Amino acid sequence: MQQLKEKKIPVMEIFGPTVQGEGMVIGQKTMFIRTAGCDYSCAWCDSSFTWDGSAKDEIRQLTVNEIVEELHQTGDDSFSHVTISGGNPALLRHMGGLVDALHEQEITVALETQGSIWQDWFLEIDDLTLSPKPPSSMMKPNMAILDEIMDRLKVRHVSTYSLKVVIFDEKDLDFAQELHERYPGIPFYIQTGNDQVHEENDKRLVSDLISRYEWLIDRVMERPVLNRVRVLPQLHTYVWGNKRGV
């Protein structure tokens, strides 16, 4: 354990408290830790600065203690929930030490990953989102690995993990539907994509994103196979547009 806590974690940014804008704990007050590095390079990645080198000077190698300290410096006592995102935080084998340290302080932990790599510490995450990437991302998920992950998670209560797919077009929705049928009974979230991650006019962005959300609702309503899914936008973009760190 002590060993794990001395390993360094590549941190891109720590911010909050703010609301989680997506997925299974949408609306939850949370701090964010964004790790650097990804094994994917999605066509529409909205956090490509974590892996494309454009913000490499901002990456800091921090120990678990340093991260926990910075969380408290930034969020004071106004948080009891931390969300770890990336990049792909599942690249980091020793992340378990951070999860343990947060749990020791009665802080619950959410994590999002595309599901390309298994880590034993997935079993400790309170709100685990697996977000396999659809065709529009130009990535090709390894289904054998995803099957293995979903199989290992079966020991957990279904309220502790979920699948989430970002949708840009009908092909993406077909992919989501296949996944939902492949893993029945697992909470399933369908989310609007944002194809204007550089749009700085917030009003234009929001009006466009709401139209996309309405389009997605209509498509999901048509499909009986998707009766049990939940369709959500990225709420934070409605409030803060494409700004980072909010």
Add this chain to the structure above:
Amino acid sequence: MQQLKEKKIPVMEIFGPTVQGEGMVIGQKTMFIRTAGCDYSCAWCDSSFTWDGSAKDEIRQLTVNEIVEELHQTGDDSFSHVTISGGNPALLRHMGGLVDALHEQEITVALETQGSIWQDWFLEIDDLTLSPKPPSSMMKPNMAILDEIMDRLKVRHVSTYSLKVVIFDEKDLDFAQELHERYPGIPFYIQTGNDQVHEENDKRLVSDLISRYEWLIDRVMERPVLNRVRVLPQLHTYVWGNKRGV
């Protein structure tokens, strides 16, 4: 059972499938049944047509079978989830027959009520939202009854019920905070109020509602006692404004 199913239920409207725009199953594909009648008369009620007489000609007295049939006529096979709202559906002692009939068809059932009346069939609801009204409503919740309801619900898993409070001002937030401290560990949702239920200009409405949501996020972030709550808007108003039946 058969007897219960022959009792009539005053139905204001049946519509869907659409997404649930609020609370614990936000984003869920669902059909809506809105019952007529309420024991409250909240200052800002967004469905006052269910109780103020303005739409009394639209109220139909339907049996359970008639309701189930109309759900299928309206929603075809594109739903597996039904939300019962009002008015206050908890006024209806024989609602249990409808809940049973839906469960027999493997349809899950959500229900929202202010928590002014207990009904035994609350124990059968899959997603039960108790939404006590804050001071701005000009109503005064009976805390003894609410205590009793929360006590009786303890036999259920906490993932099946939640508290939700609509917020217009700081006093409402104080009320929400008291409730959250009174019933610790119960999933708690804080929701932006809509004080322009007659605004027909959707763009103006949405921009105003998003500002209110941002205000509410800021207020909740400041309060450590509210670290575990979830702050959400009414998503459907972002998409459809104040339109009824969507």
